[in-house]
Amino acid sequence: MPRARRRATRSASTRGRARWAYTRINTAVALLEHLASLDLTLPEATQLEIERWLAAGPSTxxxxxxxxxxxxxxxxxxDLLVPHRGKAEPEGIDEETHWDLLQQCLHDEDLPLDVRAAGSLLLLFGQHLTHIITLTTGHPPQPLATLLTRLVDQQPRQGWSGNTPSTWLFPGTRPGTHRSASSLARALTGHGIPIRASRVTALVQLAEEMPPAVLAPLLGLxxxxxxxWRRRAATDWTAYLQARQRGLGDR
Structure with a gap:
């Protein structure tokens, strides 16, 4: 809870942060309930009992x-030890598909303008959708300025939106709010843009080209x-070279 409060002083809480806190609180409650079912108090719990409880349930x-x-x-x-939960390495998409999707977002007039704009930000900069939806008209980067300017100019101007000043690039359905990440995610996936894999590929490619000290402030990481991400990029590049060498050796 202190950690959650410190974060809340720096920026507004998000659904993901709330879920993060709820998960840890509920897991602690579940452990205490398990110990109580064994007529044990927390000071009486042993390392063996903790390990049995961990092994018998989900990774959460x-x-x-x-x-x-x-x-x-x-x-x-x-002093009861619990290892960090291992995380699977996120998978990206192949480079050719990544650039095909980016070209489609930048140039395909048949795609909705909001999908083109959000997809370009995702594929170029690897930004979380929760960051993309909070962008304002003061943020457009090159080479997306023209596309994002069109997005602003074509926002609906009827009803409340015509009378309510807004600087959101992706305005929501309620006055003064931005669009939800889940709504934008549905729009992107509905037009064939895989969100997580696209972000992974974009970040790996950026990490290949610039040092962490430059990449971090550029993307807010x-x-x-x-x-x-720099280490991931180096690993992926090494694996690619090894695969190429094997392929050439088989010829």
Whole structure:
């Protein structure tokens, strides 16, 4: 909760952050209920009992780690160890498909303008949809300025939207609000733009071309996150070269 409060002072809370907090709180409650069913209190819990509980349930149980670190630090339990939950490496799309989609977003007049604009931001800069929907008319970067300017000029001007000043690039259905990430996600996927894979490929390609110290402030990433993408890019490039060498050797 202190961590969530600190984040809330820096920026508005999001659904993802709320879910993050709920998951950890509910996991801590589930562990305490499990111990109570065994007539055990938290100070009586052993490392073996914690490991059995972790192994018997879903991987979300590993989110109890923060809680047990806190209880040990404040003397409410022994020093019980919970490893970090492993994360699968996110998959991207192949480079040819990535650039085909980007060209489609930039030039295909048959696509809705909002899909073209959001898709270009996703495919070029690897931005989260939660960031894209908060962009304003003061943000358009080159080479997207022309496309985004058209998006602003073609926003509907009837009803409340015609009488309500708004600087959102992607305005919502309620006055003064931006569009929801879920609505934009449905529009993108409905036109064949895979969100997660597109973002992964864009970030890997950017990380290949610039150092983390440049990439982080450019995209609003933490420098450690930018460093992780740099390492991912190096790994992917090495794997590509090895595959090419094997292919040439088979000829």
């Amino acid at each position: 149980r590993y989110e109890v780690r923060d809680f047990l670190v806190w209880t040990a630090r404040h003397g409410h339990s022994d 933490h420098v450690i996150t930018a460093l992780q």
